[in-house]
Amino acid sequence: MAYKELARNKAFDGHVVKYEHASTELSCNMKFNVFLPKESQHGAVPAIYFLSGLTCTEDNFIQKSGALAEAAKHGVALIAPDTSPRGAGIEGEDDSWDFGTGAGFYLDATDPKWAKHYRMYSYITRELPALVNKELPIDGTKVSIMGHSMGGHGALTIYLKNATNYKTVSAFSPIANPVNCPWGQKAFSNYLGVDDKEAWKEYDTVELLKKLDNVKVHALVDVGTSDNFLERELKIDTLKETVAAQGQQWTIRYQDGYDHSYFFISTFIADHIQHHAQYLKQ
Amino acid sequence: MAYKELARNKAFDGHVVKYEHASTELSCNMKFNVFLPKESQHGAVPAIYFLSGLTCTEDNFIQKSGALAEAAKHGVALIAPDTSPRGAGIEGEDDSWDFGTGAGFYLDATDPKWAKHYRMYSYITRELPALVNKELPIDGTKVSIMGHSMGGHGALTIYLKNATNYKTVSAFSPIANPVNCPWGQKAFSNYLGVDDKEAWKEYDTVELLKKLDNVKVHALVDVGTSDNFLERELKIDTLKETVAAQGQQWTIRYQDGYDHSYFFISTFIADHIQHHAQYLKQ
Numbered sequence: 001m002a003y004k005e006l007a008r009n010k011a012f013d014g015h016v017v018k019y020e021h022a023s024t025e026l027s028c029n030m031k032f033n034v035f036l037p038k039e040s041q042h043g044a045v046p047a048i049y050f051l052s053g054l055t056c057t058e059d060n061f062i063q064k065s066g067a068l069a070e071a072a073k074h075g076v077a078l079i080a081p082d083t084s085p086r087g088a089g090i091e092g093e094d095d096s097w098d099f100g101t102g103a104g105f106y107l108d109a110t111d112p113k114w115a116k117h118y119r120m121y122s123y124i125t126r127e128l129p130a131l132v133n134k135e136l137p138i139d140g141t142k143v144s145i146m147g148h149s150m151g152g153h154g155a156l157t158i159y160l161k162n163a164t165n166y167k168t169v170s171a172f173s174p175i176a177n178p179v180n181c182p183w184g185q186k187a188f189s190n191y192l193g194v195d196d197k198e199a200w201k202e203y204d205t206v207e208l209l210k211k212l213d214n215v216k217v218h219a220l221v222d223v224g225t226s227d228n229f230l231e232r233e234l235k236i237d238t239l240k241e242t243v244a245a246q247g248q249q250w251t252i253r254y255q256d257g258y259d260h261s262y263f264f265i266s267t268f269i270a271d272h273i274q275h276h277a278q279y280l281k282q
Numbered sequence: 283m284a285y286k287e288l289a290r291n292k293a294f295d296g297h298v299v300k301y302e303h304a305s306t307e308l309s310c311n312m313k314f315n316v317f318l319p320k321e322s323q324h325g326a327v328p329a330i331y332f333l334s335g336l337t338c339t340e341d342n343f344i345q346k347s348g349a350l351a352e353a354a355k356h357g358v359a360l361i362a363p364d365t366s367p368r369g370a371g372i373e374g375e376d377d378s379w380d381f382g383t384g385a386g387f388y389l390d391a392t393d394p395k396w397a398k399h400y401r402m403y404s405y406i407t408r409e410l411p412a413l414v415n416k417e418l419p420i421d422g423t424k425v426s427i428m429g430h431s432m433g434g435h436g437a438l439t440i441y442l443k444n445a446t447n448y449k450t451v452s453a454f455s456p457i458a459n460p461v462n463c464p465w466g467q468k469a470f471s472n473y474l475g476v477d478d479k480e481a482w483k484e485y486d487t488v489e490l491l492k493k494l495d496n497v498k499v500h501a502l503v504d505v506g507t508s509d510n511f512l513e514r515e516l517k518i519d520t521l522k523e524t525v526a527a528q529g530q531q532w533t534i535r536y537q538d539g540y541d542h543s544y545f546f547i548s549t550f551i552a553d554h555i556q557h558h559a560q561y562l563k564q
Contacts, residue, residue: 003400009539009543009545010506010508010539010541010545010546010549011545011546011548011549012548012549014547016545062348063345063346063544064345066348066350066351066548068348068545068549069351069548069552070350128446164513170310173473224292226292230395257292258292259291259292260343263292263293263350264292264293264297265292265348266293266294266351267292267293267294267295267350270351
């Protein structure tokens with residue numbers, strides 16, 4: 001199965017289309033949603049990848065964020081992948097909501113137990129773009145990336161490691177320093193093993209920022225001050241300090257009273273789409 | 283339990299709040315969501331009731347419609363109730379997706395088996411407004427009503443039977459003539475019995491319109507031309523013909539290529555909120 005269309009719904013003069021394909025990186029079938037604006041009927045359009053958080057599928061962002069209205073205004077496609085391989089059949093894969101299924105953490109596992117299937121980093125950076133650039137009216141030279149929570153971590157780390165491939169990046173409530181928080185430590189110790197902590201740093205926004213000597217990058221980050229995970233898991237203060245220490249100019253906004261939910265995302269998604277559109281049109 | 287708050291999320295400078303209360307009309311506990319715009323911190327605000335379709339709960343509209351952005355712009359509250367009593371424990375209640383739980387059809391059942399609990403008409407028109415007008419910063423003199431599918435049927439019939447209580451009405455894909463479609467016939471024959479067809483007409487938009495001699499009302503109705511239920515269940519052509527025959531001036535729009543989903547609703551929800559806001563501000 002190269003890829004097949006599972007569903008198509010008209011929305012904002014364009015279409016939301018759900019696809020399924022056999023992923024070679026993840027050794028399983030994967031689904032993803034794409035919003036194709038009406039402009040895509042006449043040629044390739046820019047696109048924003050959105051990486052979702054723990055427990056999500058390809059559906060949450062497309063159904064709940066309200067992003068389609070603003071993406072349609074700018075003629076930009078949205079690409080919403082799943083958050084992990086599905087049905088890999090690995091023992092313990094479905095035991096936790098914050099590890100395994102629904103929690104791929106956008107890395108390539110090296111622990112032998114997980115290494116065959118849990119390769120979301122290579123899936124998001126190589127396999128999925130190759131597929132959509134070939135099969136869909138997406139301009140692969142004009143793409144950017146954003147995400148929420150675990151997906152905010154994914155978007156920021158993937159951007160920092162592949163800045164020439166993406167026009168810009170933004171994140172809602174990202175897990176900014178996973179090597180120093182419970183969610184990240186649980187995931188990394190299982191997927192990457194406990195011995196090689198340098199390998200962990202390759203998937204950590206704060207650590208990657210420290211290595212970015214003389215390279216200026218820009219990002220938009222929003223987080224709610226009433227987010228239950230703010231101090232324990234997200235480490236946005238550490239991110240902000242690192243950005244400042246490295247002389248980077250990021251926009252990091254603490255939004256008063258907002259939490260970790262899609263109600264928060266939907267409130268600021270138009271801002272984020274506008275941020276991306278500005279870079280994608282250059 | 284008078285009522286209690288189950289959850290509160292900040293959104294668009296206001297809040298989405300989920301409440302639970304013991305309903306006397308339905309003889310069970312019921313949940314509903316309210317979006318309270320920031321203006322509600324300083325006084326009572328106008329409100330739009332949204333009645334959902336088959337299988338929905340109080341969550342679908344609030345999470346998927348994208349309505350909050352536009353409601354916040356106009357300082358209007360949204361009230362999203364559930365679609366049936368819950369846990370009534372009636373035999374057969376959970377056997378179908380289009381009857382019983384999740385399918386109250388916004389009527390007061392008269393069949394003895396259903397009559398104690400299935401009283402969504404009285405719940406929506408009397409009990410819920412009394413509760414929110416008393417407990418929340420809602421201006422009960424400035425409310426309107428809208429809905430989708432079964433909820434479009436609910437909104438239109440409730441408006442036609444209580445036009446002085448609501449400033450206006452709108453509907454997405456309403457079941458416009460339930461006495462003549464399979465969904466309606468299944469529901470009405472069970473809830474109202476098979477003998478008294480005049481009783482059925484009291485909950486049928488087309489039939490209620492025929493009785494509206496010399497009273498002019500206005501409604502906005504959107505339906506997708508690719509809606510799988512358009513001909514068999516919705517009967518929008520019959521509605522349009524009846525509206526014309528009665529000399530009413532309704533706006534009934536066939537939206538090309540759209541289906542029955544929330545992707546359709548989200549595309550046109552801003553239009554509907556603007557329609558309501560115009561009447562609510564008068």
